[in-house]
Amino acid sequence: MRRTVLKSLLATAVLAATAGLPAAQAADKEIVIGGSIPMSGVFAFAGIGIHAGIQDYVKMTNDAGGIEGHMLRYVPEDSAYKVDQSVAAFKKITSQNKVNFYYGDSTAFSKTINPELDRAGSMIMSGASFATELNDPQKFPYQFIAGPDYTQQFGILLRYIAQQKPGAKVAFVYSDTEFGRDPIESSRGVAKELGLNVAIEIMTPPGAVDVSTEMAKLRRARADYTIFHGYILGPIPEFISQSRQLGLQTQFMGTFWTMDNSTVMQMGEAAEGFMGVMPYNYYYDDSASAPMLEKIRSMRTEYQNVPYIQGFLSAMLYAESARRTLAAGQEMSAANLKAALNSIENFDTGGLIGVPISIRGNTIPVGRIYRADVQAKRMVPASDWIVLE
Amino acid sequence: MRIGTARSSYRHDESLFDSRTQHAWLAVLAVALLGFPFFADEYWLYLACLVAINIASTTGLNILTGYTGLVSLGQAAFMGIGAYTVAALEQKLGTPVLLNLLAGGFVAMLGGLVVGLPSLRVKGLYLAIATIAASVVLHFVFANWHSVTGGHAGITVAPAEILGVSFDTSFRLYWLFVPITALMVLGAANLFRTRIGRAFIAIRDRDISAEVLGIPLLRYKLLSFGLSSFYAGVAGGMWAYFFRVVTPESFPLIMSIFFLAAVIVGGMGTILGAILGAVFMTMVPEALKLIVGWLPLSADATLILSPVRTIVFGALIVGFLVFEPLGLQEIWRRIRRFFHLWPFRA
Numbered sequence: 250m251r252r253t254v255l256k257s258l259l260a261t262a263v264l265a266a267t268a269g270l271p272a273a274q275a276a277d278k279e280i281v282i283g284g285s286i287p288m289s290g291v292f293a294f295a296g297i298g299i300h301a302g303i304q305d306y307v308k309m310t311n312d313a314g315g316i317e318g319h320m321l322r323y324v325p326e327d328s329a330y331k332v333d334q335s336v337a338a339f340k341k342i343t344s345q346n347k348v349n350f351y352y353g354d355s356t357a358f359s360k361t362i363n364p365e366l367d368r369a370g371s372m373i374m375s376g377a378s379f380a381t382e383l384n385d386p387q388k389f390p391y392q393f394i395a396g397p398d399y400t401q402q403f404g405i406l407l408r409y410i411a412q413q414k415p416g417a418k419v420a421f422v423y424s425d426t427e428f429g430r431d432p433i434e435s436s437r438g439v440a441k442e443l444g445l446n447v448a449i450e451i452m453t454p455p456g457a458v459d460v461s462t463e464m465a466k467l468r469r470a471r472a473d474y475t476i477f478h479g480y481i482l483g484p485i486p487e488f489i490s491q492s493r494q495l496g497l498q499t500q501f502m503g504t505f506w507t508m509d510n511s512t513v514m515q516m517g518e519a520a521e522g523f524m525g526v527m528p529y530n531y532y533y534d535d536s537a538s539a540p541m542l543e544k545i546r547s548m549r550t551e552y553q554n555v556p557y558i559q560g561f562l563s564a565m566l567y568a569e570s571a572r573r574t575l576a577a578g579q580e581m582s583a584a585n586l587k588a589a590l591n592s593i594e595n596f597d598t599g600g601l602i603g604v605p606i607s608i609r610g611n612t613i614p615v616g617r618i619y620r621a622d623v624q625a626k627r628m629v630p631a632s633d634w635i636v637l638e
Numbered sequence: 639m640r641i642g643t644a645r646s647s648y649r650h651d652e653s654l655f656d657s658r659t660q661h662a663w664l665a666v667l668a669v670a671l672l673g674f675p676f677f678a679d680e681y682w683l684y685l686a687c688l689v690a691i692n693i694a695s696t697t698g699l700n701i702l703t704g705y706t707g708l709v710s711l712g713q714a715a716f717m718g719i720g721a722y723t724v725a726a727l728e729q730k731l732g733t734p735v736l737l738n739l740l741a742g743g744f745v746a747m748l749g750g751l752v753v754g755l756p757s758l759r760v761k762g763l764y765l766a767i768a769t770i771a772a773s774v775v776l777h778f779v780f781a782n783w784h785s786v787t788g789g790h791a792g793i794t795v796a797p798a799e800i801l802g803v804s805f806d807t808s809f810r811l812y813w814l815f816v817p818i819t820a821l822m823v824l825g826a827a828n829l830f831r832t833r834i835g836r837a838f839i840a841i842r843d844r845d846i847s848a849e850v851l852g853i854p855l856l857r858y859k860l861l862s863f864g865l866s867s868f869y870a871g872v873a874g875g876m877w878a879y880f881f882r883v884v885t886p887e888s889f890p891l892i893m894s895i896f897f898l899a900a901v902i903v904g905g906m907g908t909i910l911g912a913i914l915g916a917v918f919m920t921m922v923p924e925a926l927k928l929i930v931g932w933l934p935l936s937a938d939a940t941l942i943l944s945p946v947r948t949i950v951f952g953a954l955i956v957g958f959l960v961f962e963p964l965g966l967q968e969i970w971r972r973i974r975r976f977f978h979l980w981p982f983r984a
Binding site for chain 1: 679680681683684685688781789790791792794797806807808881882883885886887888923924927940941944945947948
């Protein structure tokens with residue numbers, strides 16, 4: 250047995266040692282999309298969707314002849330949602346390929362890799378993070394978010410609330426994490442500007458299960474609307490079921506990572522009437538203005554989650570900025586690609602987003618409010634598209 | 639001891655590396671380490687730097703857990719102290735890199751001394767829980783001491799700079815990290831040839847007997863905690879210069895478990911064990927990725943094999959614990975012993 254262990258160890262070592270051999274160089278007429286994708290680990294549910302989304306868009310574009318004679322090539326690596334492994338993946342992919350676009354898996358990765366992007370000056374990046382901090386073209390010149398940042402998501406929710414019930418009382422419930430705290434401070438001012446009253450802010454410890462103390466605070470605040478942020482699912486169902494038992498009249502709302510159809514439906518009966526902001530149309534949107542979703546449905550017959558749409562849209566925006574850069578006869582440098590991205594005005598995403606989009610700064614500040622319909626097991630639109638200025 | 643290594647003087651008897659073969663192999667290792675950056679690409683250099691940082695921290699934990707027998711799950715938090723110290727010094731005072739790293743080590747050491755206090759009363763699992771509690775407290779401090787730690791958003795660290803040279807690539811950082819780690823490992827190896835190191839081992843083997851022998855338990859247990867945290871602090875400082883962003887979420891509990899696993903897989907209570915353990919724990923997930931990458935499979939296979947890889951990694955660790963409880967260093971020792979008599983005995 251020991252010999253076998255030794256042999257397998259030796260084999261691993263030899264394989265690892267020879268892996269440094271230069272990989273096939275990227276062909277000249279090729280646009281490479283690299284990605285640290287969390288295909289395993291706690292964020293795998295999103296990573297798997299993102300991976301499929303990018304993969305499908307790349308396939309679709311290449312089947313249609315590529316971009317100005319250039320084929321797209323997607324090079325993913327599993328990051329396990331760990332920063333050190335994400336950076337390792339980045340180093341591996343960028344040292345073996347001439348990467349033009351990169352997809353990162355987390356805020357921590359986006360911040361960590363930023364100096365590398367600045368130094369390389371050859372690629373632009375988006376990712377799974379909607380962190381407000383990244384929406385700063387000065388500090389993060391070669392990054393963007395394929396949607397609204399968390400503060401903008403709050404802004405969309407608050408605008409909707411202000412329209413529905415001027416002067417409403419709002420509660421913010423968030424987790425004690427970087428993700429949870431992200432939009433809270435900046436959204437206080439937004440709420441005030443809109444004439445809303447932030448009645449209470451409740452911070453829960455990460456992974457909190459028992460929320461009875463927080464529930465008591467929420468009850469006293471008597472908020473008309475309660476916005477959750479910094480969670481995927483738990484402890485939102487607990488809050489909702491306790492508030493129903495107490496007969497609390499408040500409208501619960503969530504942000505992007507809670508708002509996938511499957512996540513909301515996991516709440517069971519508690520999901521009924523749950524609302525939230527979503528920058529994209531859902532997979533099943535069959536309106537005439539969404540031909541791209543029709544194509545997606547023809548490629549994948551089973552439901553694809555919102556990270557899929559986010560990955561798909563990211564790849565679409567990579568391709569569009571490459572197309573514009575190449576059409577202008579410019580070099581595919583980070584500065585040119587980002588400038589091309591920022592030149593996108595009233596761009597039709599084929600219905601991934603219901604209105605034409607423009608990319609100002611590092612985000613696409615647009616979204617729509619949806620409401621859960623448990624009977625139909627779907628999220629249904631509760632507002633028109635809201636575009637922040 | 640190797641055949642034919644007759645020790646003819648006390649000096650020879652005390653030497654760390656006592657045979658010519660060892661010297662020759664050390665020279666080969668030195669040449670390999672010196673030459674590596676010129677042949678490796680950015681990816682391998684990145685992994686080399688990461689391995690260097692992990693070796694430094696694992697060696698520190700090995701002093702505490704492997705040699706003194708005190709189980710700690712606070713190593714990542716101590717690394718956090720070092721990283722925050724370095725980041726804050728770099729950001730607010732702009733002090734020299736080496737001074738920052740030393741300061742990171744010393745501040746972590748102070749933290750270690752405080753956390754080590756319960757070690758006089760509690761041992762084993764109880765101590766492990768006490769160190770977890772300490773790491774929770776430290777996490778809270780990192781997240782809430784805004785003026786120093788920058789709260790949840792953390793601190794962005796400028797690249798290390800020595801004599802005008804900016805250490806902003808893995809190639810350059812390699813030349814900073816590998817010598818520091820080598821010094822730390824050498825220091826640890828020498829520590830166990832001194833009174834202090836032997837006292838640690840005596841405490842591990844039987845602390846009451848050690849006390850009877852005249853070893854003051856509190857002082858030596860705290861010293862062990864302090865030294866271990868110093869190593870973690872310096873490793874954390876290197877981590878800060880390497881990743882350049884330090885947030886409270888950079889040093890989770892799982893990272894402490896990673897280091898404890900590295901000590902156990904490598905072989906507790908041996909210097910080589912800590913090195914092999916750190917290399918194993920860092921490199922095997924990457925090696926598995928490479929192997930999966932070479933298999934002639936479609937892109938979708940990457941997706942399917944990702945969880946499989948995690949399972950294989952876990953199974954490898956369990957396999958080692960079952961079939962080689964003395965760790966990787968024992969396998970290494972057996973290979974060495976085989977070659978001691980080679981080719982005279984197969």
